[in-house]
Structures are given as structure tokens and as C-alpha cells.
Amino acid sequence: MMRFVLVALALVLAGPAQAHKSSDAYLTFQVSGNTITQRVDIALQDLDRDLDLDANDDKQLSWGELRTRWPELERLLADSLKVSSEGQACTVSHTLAPQLDQHSDGAYAVLQQTLHCAAAVQRLSVDYRLFAASDAKHRGIARVLSGAAEQSALLIPADAAKTFQLQTSAQDPLRSLGGFVVEGMRHISVGLDHILFLVSLLMVAVWRREGAGWVARATPASAWREAFKLVTAFTLAHSLTLGLAAAGVLAPPSRWVESLIAASVLVAAIDNLRPFIKGPRWLMVALFGLVHGFGFAGPLQALGLQRGNLALPLLGFNLGVELAQLLLVALILPLAIALRDKPLYGRLLVRPGSALIGGLALLWLVERSFLLS
Template sequence: MKYLLAILCAALLANPAWAHKGSDAYLDVRQTEGALNLQLSVALKDLDLLLPIDANADGLLTWAEVQAATPAVLALLQTHTGLDAPAPGCALQWRFDGLERRSDGAYLRASSPAHCAAGAALGWRYSLFQAEDANHRLIVTGQLDGRDLLATTSPQQTAPLPLRQASAATPRGILATMFDYLALGMHHLLEGYDHMAFLLALVLPLQLRLARGVAGQTNPWWALLRTITAFTIGHSITLVLATLGVTEASPVWVEPVIAASIGVTALLNLYPVPVLRPERLALAFGLVHGYGFAGLLIEAAAPAGLLPWALAGFNLGVEAGQLTAVAGWVLLSQLVVRQPWYERIVVRGGSRALLLLASYWVWQRVF
């Protein structure tokens, strides 16, 4: 049995990480007979930023290394997490609860009971990775007082995350969930450098058309809007379908294809094919990128009652991030887009750089 456990843990620890997946942790809150049960899952690769989990620094985690580091990890969780309540009895006592595999690698799971007064205000404090990773996010799911719970927080958030309001003595509501996931969707888009690289590959030649404004051709501003809208439609379709469980796609092929979409688009900037118009590329590859966006919501295992609202907020956040990125690039490039060297250096040089970067990402994600 001991050897079987070691083999299973080795398989978990060997799981590959996908490049665009951010640093996320997951908290599940359940209420049974008045007591709370909490499960917190944190990526081992993230914990290695705080503790020498990879003790020999060989880039490979072993079960023995995880076992040796577990007491220090639990002590770290004890220091950087907690429940805020007006009455005593909510102290946490984390214990090791196993390893689990997610799309970006192995996670250490810890659990703790909490005996908090029924109906009292309840908040969650979380400061893990506060100094080490400004992009880290915690996804909170579960049930409290018979209602679904779904929220997000970050270690930079100084005030406790309210799980139950004192006035209504109920968990967070729909609007709070939508707002949280709107912020999460925007953060996910702006943090996802492969999605950003694809958007850049799409708009590079369009910017040149905006500057030239050639008579007799389609309005370049309309071409830009049409391309971005096509990408939105594409990724929204698969984001919704995948999150609702209607369809699914393995990251084994989704992640390399996302990287390949950047290379193909950059290559077509250098050697245009008239039939492969930008909006058609954006729509087709947007379907694949939608599966990449859906990964975060699927990993969170959002409660069914709040899933539609989280999905709506997340999708709006992705669109807000997308529009922010494109608008920022359009405004910035207007300063130099009419320079004689813009096409040669920015459009063609940038496309070559994106092609090389995409080739590296494809190789990294396949091998």
C-alpha cells in the first residue's frame, strides 16, 4: 500500500503545467450540523516560492519531499488564513488531506473544521503569497446557511472577504458573485499572455490599415471592430458550452493549438492569404481560446445555482480586458503608426517575433 501511494503521488507530481494558467488556490466551504468544514487546495509549484519543497532543487518534486515539507506548509496556512467572526470558536486547525491533480499540476489539499456561531457575520482572511505573487487569486466555493457560495479574493485585499453579512445573516448574493467574476475574467485575460499575443497578432496589420485609410477599401475601423467581435463570439460560445458541461476539450490539445493560433496568425501577417480574412481567423481560433478561458471556471467547480451569474460576470470581464488591451494598443501605436519604418519593424518584425515565440510555446506544450 505504501508503494502504491508513492506511485500515485508520483503521477500527480509529474503532471505538466500549462503556460497560460495563472496562480490560483481553491477554498471549499461546507456546513454540516452547524459546523463548518473547509478544504484549501494550493499548487505545490506556488508553495515552492515560499518553502524549499523541492529540497534538492532538481526541478522534480517527489513524494518524500512533499511529506517532509508538509508540516511547514500547514504552519504557513495557519499563519496566513483565518475566519473573522465576533464570537470565539472559529479558530482553524489545518491538517494534511492529500494531493490532487488539476490542469496546471499537483495541489496540496488541507482541511480544517470550524465551530462558528450560527447566523453571525463571517469573513475570510487570506494573505498567502501577498509579497511573492501579486497575480495570485483564491477561488471560494461551497454552501453556507443552505445557499450557494461563490467568490474570489486576493492576498492584496486587506479587508476580510465577507462570507456572511451581519445584517441579513446570509451568504453573499448574486451581484457580489458577478462583480467578483467580472474582475476575475478581466484579470485572467490581461494575465494570459498567450491570449494577449494572439490579439496582438490580429491587430498588427489592422493598425496599418487604420493609418493608411486607403480609399475604396472597407472602413479599417469597421474591420478592426469586426475582427474583435468575431473573436468575442468564438470564445464566448465554447466558454459557455464548456463551463455548462455541454462539451469538453482536453488541455492536451487545446493549449498547443492556442499557441499555434498565434503562429498561424503571425505567419499570415507576413504572407497574406486573401481567403483567410482576419475576422474568420478570429472566429475559428476564438472557439479554441474559449476552452482555455473555461478552464478556470471548471477548476473552480462553481455551485450550480450561481454558475450562470459567475459565467456572465467572467465573460463580461474577459471582454472588458480584451477591449482594454486592444484600445491601449490602438492608442499607443497611433504615435508611431505613420512612421516609414512602422510596417517593416513593428508589423513584419513583430509578426516574426510572435511566430518564433509561438513555435517555442507549441514545442513546450507538446513536449
């Protein structure tokens, strides 16, 4: 086991870990006739990475350091964000003074501008390329407000420009629900830590504990039942904290949430290698699921749930997360069931796979706990 762990750590440390929290910027567009009030919140840690804002290299950004470089921030945004209506670019007519705002994961620069379009905006197109060259995980979380209507979307720099068809009334509920289902699926698909936690669980769902080790379950049905219990425990637990966090009832610091998520992956991987958790495994999964729920809450909070309209987005986002989880189960569990009683399954898949996942999780835990990434 130690050999596997050492090899896994060597592989992980040999390349970039990409262990940091997804890099998010927050964009709000308030449309009124041919005028757009635009607000963009960008994390200082992301700006520092690209613009090297920390002049004295003391690992702390001061307001003075940021203020003197503000024109560069505005140029970066101008180069990375193009807003147009009916095929014609909207131009900046007014820029507000520099501001800072505090989000759950740290300080953000706030850039606010008024845009003028040639005619009343009916179709708003947003071409977003911020940090496209430096951070493949970056995304913009956009809200477009027009009268009583509100639309939300994720902006991925590698994608084509996003077009919003403006409405004068509230969105159709089914269409809105579908959008949040997609966002839930997308969120878990890019959340490598969530995926590896589930993979670690599914790899040994086809086994049961016996003494200090694992033995294959007697029937495929018992393996499916175990997987069902694990996924259900995870779902119920993360749904609880997802709802509480999205509603603003609980808001633990992002640093500790991300660190605990990494710890959950590490614990699951170690337990695969040498079972040490007493009691049913679904209970451990439920406890860690509570933590993962806080990790899921960020996108929902950013998509405007602070306005109090929780039920539909929560339902859609949760459905999307569950669909992504079920797809993962459908991909992994049949193969694991077929191989569960083969000696090579443990030797060539479970042990090296768990060691690799554990090594990566350990690196994430160190980076997130000590803000090294």
C-alpha cells in the first residue's frame, strides 16, 4: 500500500494539481431601454495572478496597490468582455469609482459601468473571455435583469458568446427549471473533487467489510443496494446544506468548506486501502455530504437566490446534480460488479486508483488549508 501511495504522490506532484476552487467572476446587467448598467465582480486573487498586483510581494493586496493599477483592470475587462445588442456593440458612457466587495471566498474588485446601445435592447449578446489563457476553470456567473424578468447563466470563456432574449415578464417556469438542471449537471461535471469522492465510494460498493479488509459481495443486487444507500445518503445530506447555504442561513468560509471537501476525498480513499471507519459507510457519506452541499451552494447564491426565489432553482440544481451522479453510477458500477470477485480488480484498479485519488486529495487539502494555490 505504501508503494502505491508513494507512486501516486510522485505522479501528482510531477504536474499541475489544478486544486483550487473554481474561479468565478460575477456579472450583472440591468437593462432599461437602450441603457445597460453593468457590474462585474472579479476576485483579487485572480487579478493578482494575471496582473501581479502585489507590488511589495508581501502576499497581501493593499488598497493602494490595487488603486494605482485600476486602469489596467479596466483595460483587462474591456479586452475580455464585449456586450452587443442586435449585432451592434454597446459602448461605455460612464464609469463609476473603484470599489471592493467581500464574497465568501475573499475580496473582489467591483467595476461598474453604464453602457449605451444604438436602440432598445431586445437581444443581449455577451462575449466573455476573461482569464481564458490563464485559467481553464474560470467562469462568469451572469444575471440579466429587465423589468420583472430575470435570467441567469454561466459564461465559459471557451464557449461562443451567450445571447439573452429579453422578456418583459417573469420567465416560463419550465424553461427556468431546465436551465438550473443543466447548471447542476455542469457543476458536478467540472467538480473533480466531488467526482473523485463518488468514484472512491463506488469502487468498493461491490465489496463488504470482513475483519480488517474487504471481500466481494455475493450478488450484484447487494452491490446495487449498497450503491443506492450511499448515493441516497449523499443526496439527502448535500441537499439539506445546499438549501440552507443558498438561502443564506449558513455561510461557512469557502476556504474551510473546500478544505473539508478535500479531506472527505482523502478519508474515502484511505478507507478503500485499509478499512478503518466503524459503522455503516453510508453514515460517513452523509456526514461528508453535508460539507459537499456547501460547495454546491456557491453557483446558486451567485445566480441570484438572495432575492428569495428559492424553490425552483433549488429543485432544478439538485436534479442536475443527481442526474450527473446517476450517470456516474451507470458508468462505473456495472464494470465494478462484473470484476468484483477477480483478484486483479483490487490489485490493478481499486488499490492504485484509491492511492492516486488519496495523493491528489492530500495535495488539495494542503493547498486549500494554507492557501498555496
